Amino acid sequence: MYERLPNPVHSVVSTLKKSTMTAIGAVLALMILMASIFSPYFLDIYNLQSLIRDLAFIGMIGIGQSLLLIIGELDLSVGKIASLCGILSGIMMMHWGWNSYLSLLAALFLGLVLGSLNGLIISKLRLNAMVATIGMAGVYGGVNLVLTKGKAITGIPSEIHIFGKGNLGPLPIPFIFTLIVLVLVLFFVKKTKTGRYIYAIGNNRDAARVLGIKVDRIRILIYSIVGMISALAGILYVARLGSAQSAIGENWPMNSIAASVIGGVALTGGIGNPAGALIGAAIISVIQNMIILFGVNVYWQSAVSGFVVVIAISFSSLSVILQERKQRKIKLSK
Amino acid sequence: MRRKILSAVLAAALVIGSFAGCTKSEPSSSDAGDAGSVAKKNLTFVIVPKVVHPWFDEVNKGAQLQAKALSEQLGVEVKIDYRAPQTADVAEQNTVLEQAAATKPDGIALDPLDYEGNKAVIEEIQKQGIPVVLFDAPAPEGSGLTSVGNDFAEQATVAADKLAELIGFKGKVAVMQGVPTAPNHAQRYQAHLDALAKYPDIVVVDGGIDNDSVEEAQSQAAAVLAANPDLKGYLNCDACATGIAAAVEEAGKKGQVTVVSMDNLIEILQYVKSGTITATSSTIPQMQGSMAVLMMWQKSIGIDIPKVVDTGIAYIDSSNIDEWIEMVK
Amino acid sequence: MKVLEACNITKVFPGVVALDSVDISFELGEIHCVIGENGAGKSTLIKCLTGVYEPEAGSIRIHGEDAMKNKKLFDKIAYVPQEIDLFEYMTVADNLFLPYERSGLKGLVNRLELEKRAIPLLERFHIHADPGTLVKEISVSEKQLLQIARATVHQEYEVLLLDEPTTSLTTKDAQVLFEVIEQIRQENKAIVFISHKLEEIFLIGDVLTVFRNGEKVAYSDIHEVDAPWVITQMTGRSLDQSQVFYSEKVADEVLLEVEHLTGEKFADVSFQLRSGEILGFSGLVGAGRSELMQAVFGYLPIYSGAVKLNGTPIKQGDTNYSVRNGLIYLPEERKSQGILPMLSVRENISVSNLDDLRSTVGISKNKEIDLAQQVIRDYDVKTSDMEKKIKFLSGGNQQKVIIGRSMGCSPKVLIFDEPTKGIDVGTKAEIYRMMKTLAEENGMGIILISSEMEEIRKCSNRIVVLYNGKKVGEFGSDAEKERILSAVIGIN
Incomplete structure (x- = not known):
C-alpha cells in the first residue's frame, strides 16, 4: 500500500517501520530540515542556542517524567518543586547569606526530599499518583507563596549566572546538564538492576513483587530522582533569569508528559526510552520556534502547535502500526 | 427535613459571620449607609x-x-x-x-x-x-x-511613544502579546499598535505571545530576535518583561534592542537598573x-x-x- | 444439518501464522470437540468464528449465508472465553444480562425485576449465589458457570463455543457443567468444546478435530478413536501416560517448616518440606492453597504462625527476602503475576538474574543474551527470537520462561502453583520431568499445587489436602485415589 507513495515520503515511511525511536528521530530531522529551508534564521547560531537552551529544561524534566511513566505513574508537581527549590536557593543566597554553590546543592537536596515525600505518600498510603501529586503541587505552590508572597528574589550573585546563561563551546550549559542527566538515566535504566526493574514494575506490578522486586522502595527512589531533576531545572532557571521567580514551571508537568509521549513512552507504563523524552522535548521546542520564525499570527499559535504535536504523536504510533503490518506481510508471503 | 438542614446551615453561617464581624471591627450601627x-x-x-x-x-x-x-x-x-x-x-x-x-x-x-x-x-x-x-x-x-x-491604553501609549523617541522614530519594533483574553492586556496591545502607527518610519513586527509566563516570553523573544536581526525595540503587554530582557541578554543584544516594558515588579526594576530594560511604564x-x-x-x-x-x-x-x-x- | 461452515480460514499475527487454510463445520445437536497443543490455533479459530478477528483469507457461512458480508449472523454464535472475563464490581444479575437489551426489559433498568429473571437461569446452571451479590464475591467455579450462562442468555444463538471451560473447575463442578452442556445439546444447538483434557472429550464429545501448528491435522468420530491416537495426532509423538514423576532421592534435611500458619483464607496449617522432595497440595478450587503458599512466600500477610527456611524464620511480607534466600513462587496467574507482557523474552529472563549479569560497567547485554539463549535452549522455549514480546508466546512457553528464569536465583524451595494450567499434554510431561530433575539432581524442595488429581498423584512424594482453608489430610504417594478424593471434597 505504502510502496506506491512518492519517493521522499516513502523513505520517511520506511524509516518509521524500524522503531519508534528512529521514527521520532526522523520526525525531528524532517522538522529541522523544513525549518532550515523555509526560514533563513533557523540555523542562526543564536537561534539554535536559545532553542537548545529552552528544550534543555523540558527535556531534563521529561527524562525524569519518562521514568515515572515507565513504572506507570506520573508527577504533576514537577513544576512546583522546581520553582520552590529555585526560590529556596534564592532565599539561601540572598536572605541567609549562604555561599551560592552551597545553596544550589542544598536546593538539589531539597528537591530529592520533596520527590521522596511524593513517593512516600503515594506508595505507603496507596494513593493515586495523579491526584496525590496535584495535591502536593498545591502544597509546594502554597509554601512558595507563603515564603515569597509571589514576589521574585532578585540580585542572584552573578557567579552562578553561567549555569543558566553560559555556553560550553557552542552548547548552552543547561543543555550540558540535560545531557549529563540523560547519560546517567540511560546508564541507570540499561545497566543497573534497579533500572531494569522499573520496566518490570511498569509491565506488571504483581509479577514484579512475585519476582522479589522491592516495588515500593523503587517507586520512592524514582520519585526522588524526579524531584531532584526538577530542582536542578528550577535552579538552572534561576541562574538563567538572574532572579528566583515563583511563577516558573507552570507548564512543565504537562509539557514533560507530552515530550515523553511524543518520544514513545507509553502512558500505560512499561515501555519507552528516556532518550525519547529529550527528542520529544526537542520536537516541541522546534515547533514553537518554527511558528515564530514563520510568522504565524499570534492568535493562531496555540492551535497550530497543538495540531503539530498531535501529528508528531501519531507518527510514533504509526510506526508501530506499520511494523505490525510489515510482519504480517512477511509471514503471509512465506 | 431539608428545611431543618437549611436552617441549621444558615444559623451556623450567621454565627460564624457575626463572630468574624466581632473580631474584625466593632459592630457597626444597624444602618451603615445612614x-x-x-x-x-x-x-x-x-x-x-x-x-x-x-x-x-x-x-x-x-x-x-x-x-x-x-x-x-x-x-x-x-x-x-x-x-x-x-x-x-x-x-x-x-x-x-x-x-x-x-x-x-x-x-x-x-x-x-x-x-x-x-x-x-x-x-x-x-x-x-x-x-x-x-x-x-x-x-x-x-x-x-x-x-x-x-487607563491601560494610556499606560501602553506612554510606553510606545517613549520607545519611538528612544530609537529615533525609525526601525523595527516587536510587540509581544500577553493573554489575549485578558481585557487589560488586549487594551495595551491595541494601544501599542495605534501609538506606533503614528510613526511612518517604524515597522511593527509580531513579537510573539507569552500567555503571562516568563518562560514563554523568553523562548518567544529569543526566536523573534533570531528572526529579526535588525530589531530596534521591544514592547510587551503584561508583567513578564523579565523573559524578554533575559533573551536580549542571551542574544548579546543589550544596548542594541531597546526594551520598554509594563509594570513595576522588583525583577523588572532590577533590569531597568542594569539597563537591559530602558524604561517601564507602570500603573501605581x-x-x-x-x-x-x-x-x-x-x-x-x-x-x-x-x-x-x-x-x-x-x-x-x-x-x-x-x-x-x-x-x- | 450444518449450521456453520468455515472454509480455508487463514489468520496471521506479527511473527506467526496462527491459522493456515483451515476448514471446519458444525452440526446442530452435536458436540464437536477441538483439541490441540497450546499455540495450535484453537483460540484464534474461535475468535475468527465469532467475528472478533477478521481472517486474512477464507469464508465463513452461517446457514449458507456469508457472515463476512452480514456481520449480524455472528449473533447466532454464543462464545465463552477461556479467561474469566466478568465485571467484578457488578452484580451477578448485571453480568448475566449486560448489555441490558438481552434482559428483555425495556426502558430503565429495574434491579429487582432483573434479579427475579436471573434466578431460573442461575438455577439451571447450578449457580447458588444470590443474583444481587457482586461477582467478585462468588467462587471461581461459579464465575466460570456464570460466564457460560451469560453466553446462553442470548436468545438467538445456535452455536455455543466453549474455550477450555473446565480449566478452573473442580471435577465436581465440571460434572455440573457437562450436564448443562448435554441439556443444551438436547435443545438442538451445536456445541464446540475446546479442551486439553482427554477424559472430558471422551466423556461428552461426538466428533473431534485436532489442530497442530495452526493446521487442522485430523477429524474423526470420537467413538472410533482412542487416547493414544489423539495424543499422536496432537504432538506427532506418543506418550506413556502411565509414567510417574515423583522424586526418588528425598533427603532427611528439612528445607521448609511451616507451623500453625493462619491467614485470611487458611487457618492453622503446618507442614514440612524436605530436600529433594515433591510435596503435592490438593484441594478444591478456593480451598486456600494458593493463598497459603503466597503467604509462605511473603506476598500475602500472615496473621499468626511461623515459616522457617533452613531453620531460620523468614521475614514475613517481604518477597525480596524470600527470593534472596532461595524461596521462589511460580504463580498460577501467569498473566497477572508471572510475565511482564510488553517486555521481550530476553528481558523476562534476565529480570530475575541481573546480579549474575554484572560487568565492570553495569549490566552486560552480551551476558544477558547468553543467559537468554541458555534458558531458551535448556527449557526448550519455542520462540522465533528472544526479542519477541513474551505476550505473543503460548502459555506453555511462557511457563517455561518463568521456570527457567527462576533457576538463576539458585532456589532451594520452588512453589509451583498450577504449573500446567492451560498447557497441552506434551508440555505437561516436560514440566513434570523438569520438577523431578530439580528435586533429584539439585536437591531442591518442590511444592506442587494442582487441581488435577492425576498430576498430583503422578508427581508427588507426599500429598497434603486442604479443605476450606484447613489441612484435612496427608497421604503418601501410594495412597488410593478414592481416599485422597474424599478428603478433597470434605468427606472423612
Whole structure:
C-alpha cells in the first residue's frame, strides 16, 4: 500500500517501520530540515542556542517524567518543586547569606526530599499518583507563596549566572546538564538492576513483587530522582533569569508528559526510552520556534502547535502500526 | 427535613459571620449607609483583589497608608481587611465578597474578575447599604459604580511613544502579546499598535505571545530576535518583561534592542537598573489602594464621589529607578 | 444439518501464522470437540468464528449465508472465553444480562425485576449465589458457570463455543457443567468444546478435530478413536501416560517448616518440606492453597504462625527476602503475576538474574543474551527470537520462561502453583520431568499445587489436602485415589 507513495515520503515511511525511536528521530530531522529551508534564521547560531537552551529544561524534566511513566505513574508537581527549590536557593543566597554553590546543592537536596515525600505518600498510603501529586503541587505552590508572597528574589550573585546563561563551546550549559542527566538515566535504566526493574514494575506490578522486586522502595527512589531533576531545572532557571521567580514551571508537568509521549513512552507504563523524552522535548521546542520564525499570527499559535504535536504523536504510533503490518506481510508471503 | 438542614446551615453561617464581624471591627450601627450616624465609630474597609499576587500587595500597601492617615485625622481606628481569593475564579471571588459583606464593613473595594459574574453579588451588597467601589477596572455602563484605576491604553501609549523617541522614530519594533483574553492586556496591545502607527518610519513586527509566563516570553523573544536581526525595540503587554530582557541578554543584544516594558515588579526594576530594560511604564497600585479607601470613606459618610478616579501612570527609567526599587522592595 | 461452515480460514499475527487454510463445520445437536497443543490455533479459530478477528483469507457461512458480508449472523454464535472475563464490581444479575437489551426489559433498568429473571437461569446452571451479590464475591467455579450462562442468555444463538471451560473447575463442578452442556445439546444447538483434557472429550464429545501448528491435522468420530491416537495426532509423538514423576532421592534435611500458619483464607496449617522432595497440595478450587503458599512466600500477610527456611524464620511480607534466600513462587496467574507482557523474552529472563549479569560497567547485554539463549535452549522455549514480546508466546512457553528464569536465583524451595494450567499434554510431561530433575539432581524442595488429581498423584512424594482453608489430610504417594478424593471434597 505504502510502496506506491512518492519517493521522499516513502523513505520517511520506511524509516518509521524500524522503531519508534528512529521514527521520532526522523520526525525531528524532517522538522529541522523544513525549518532550515523555509526560514533563513533557523540555523542562526543564536537561534539554535536559545532553542537548545529552552528544550534543555523540558527535556531534563521529561527524562525524569519518562521514568515515572515507565513504572506507570506520573508527577504533576514537577513544576512546583522546581520553582520552590529555585526560590529556596534564592532565599539561601540572598536572605541567609549562604555561599551560592552551597545553596544550589542544598536546593538539589531539597528537591530529592520533596520527590521522596511524593513517593512516600503515594506508595505507603496507596494513593493515586495523579491526584496525590496535584495535591502536593498545591502544597509546594502554597509554601512558595507563603515564603515569597509571589514576589521574585532578585540580585542572584552573578557567579552562578553561567549555569543558566553560559555556553560550553557552542552548547548552552543547561543543555550540558540535560545531557549529563540523560547519560546517567540511560546508564541507570540499561545497566543497573534497579533500572531494569522499573520496566518490570511498569509491565506488571504483581509479577514484579512475585519476582522479589522491592516495588515500593523503587517507586520512592524514582520519585526522588524526579524531584531532584526538577530542582536542578528550577535552579538552572534561576541562574538563567538572574532572579528566583515563583511563577516558573507552570507548564512543565504537562509539557514533560507530552515530550515523553511524543518520544514513545507509553502512558500505560512499561515501555519507552528516556532518550525519547529529550527528542520529544526537542520536537516541541522546534515547533514553537518554527511558528515564530514563520510568522504565524499570534492568535493562531496555540492551535497550530497543538495540531503539530498531535501529528508528531501519531507518527510514533504509526510506526508501530506499520511494523505490525510489515510482519504480517512477511509471514503471509512465506 | 431539608428545611431543618437549611436552617441549621444558615444559623451556623450567621454565627460564624457575626463572630468574624466581632473580631474584625466593632459592630457597626444597624444602618451603615445612614449619612447622619457617622459620629465617632471605628471603620473597616475591605479590599478584594482578583487573586493572590504581588501587584495587589502593593495596592494593599497604599490602602494601609491611607487608613493610617485617616485614623490620625479622624481619631478613630480605620482598618483595612484585605481578602485575596486563592485562585482567579469568579465563584470563589463571589464567596469572598459575600463573606466580607457578612462582617458589615463600611465599604468594599473590588477588582472584579468578570463584572457580569460579580454583578448579582455586588447589587446584593449595595442593597445592604455597604458602599462598593471598583478598582483596577473600568466601571461598566449603567452600573453607577465608581472606578478607581488607570487607563491601560494610556499606560501602553506612554510606553510606545517613549520607545519611538528612544530609537529615533525609525526601525523595527516587536510587540509581544500577553493573554489575549485578558481585557487589560488586549487594551495595551491595541494601544501599542495605534501609538506606533503614528510613526511612518517604524515597522511593527509580531513579537510573539507569552500567555503571562516568563518562560514563554523568553523562548518567544529569543526566536523573534533570531528572526529579526535588525530589531530596534521591544514592547510587551503584561508583567513578564523579565523573559524578554533575559533573551536580549542571551542574544548579546543589550544596548542594541531597546526594551520598554509594563509594570513595576522588583525583577523588572532590577533590569531597568542594569539597563537591559530602558524604561517601564507602570500603573501605581499604591495610589489605587489609597484612592479606593478614600472613596469608600467618603461614600460611607454620604459624600458624592466622582465616577472615575484616574490614578495615573508612572514612567520609570534610570532617573528615578532607585526610589522605585526602594518603594517596591 | 450444518449450521456453520468455515472454509480455508487463514489468520496471521506479527511473527506467526496462527491459522493456515483451515476448514471446519458444525452440526446442530452435536458436540464437536477441538483439541490441540497450546499455540495450535484453537483460540484464534474461535475468535475468527465469532467475528472478533477478521481472517486474512477464507469464508465463513452461517446457514449458507456469508457472515463476512452480514456481520449480524455472528449473533447466532454464543462464545465463552477461556479467561474469566466478568465485571467484578457488578452484580451477578448485571453480568448475566449486560448489555441490558438481552434482559428483555425495556426502558430503565429495574434491579429487582432483573434479579427475579436471573434466578431460573442461575438455577439451571447450578449457580447458588444470590443474583444481587457482586461477582467478585462468588467462587471461581461459579464465575466460570456464570460466564457460560451469560453466553446462553442470548436468545438467538445456535452455536455455543466453549474455550477450555473446565480449566478452573473442580471435577465436581465440571460434572455440573457437562450436564448443562448435554441439556443444551438436547435443545438442538451445536456445541464446540475446546479442551486439553482427554477424559472430558471422551466423556461428552461426538466428533473431534485436532489442530497442530495452526493446521487442522485430523477429524474423526470420537467413538472410533482412542487416547493414544489423539495424543499422536496432537504432538506427532506418543506418550506413556502411565509414567510417574515423583522424586526418588528425598533427603532427611528439612528445607521448609511451616507451623500453625493462619491467614485470611487458611487457618492453622503446618507442614514440612524436605530436600529433594515433591510435596503435592490438593484441594478444591478456593480451598486456600494458593493463598497459603503466597503467604509462605511473603506476598500475602500472615496473621499468626511461623515459616522457617533452613531453620531460620523468614521475614514475613517481604518477597525480596524470600527470593534472596532461595524461596521462589511460580504463580498460577501467569498473566497477572508471572510475565511482564510488553517486555521481550530476553528481558523476562534476565529480570530475575541481573546480579549474575554484572560487568565492570553495569549490566552486560552480551551476558544477558547468553543467559537468554541458555534458558531458551535448556527449557526448550519455542520462540522465533528472544526479542519477541513474551505476550505473543503460548502459555506453555511462557511457563517455561518463568521456570527457567527462576533457576538463576539458585532456589532451594520452588512453589509451583498450577504449573500446567492451560498447557497441552506434551508440555505437561516436560514440566513434570523438569520438577523431578530439580528435586533429584539439585536437591531442591518442590511444592506442587494442582487441581488435577492425576498430576498430583503422578508427581508427588507426599500429598497434603486442604479443605476450606484447613489441612484435612496427608497421604503418601501410594495412597488410593478414592481416599485422597474424599478428603478433597470434605468427606472423612
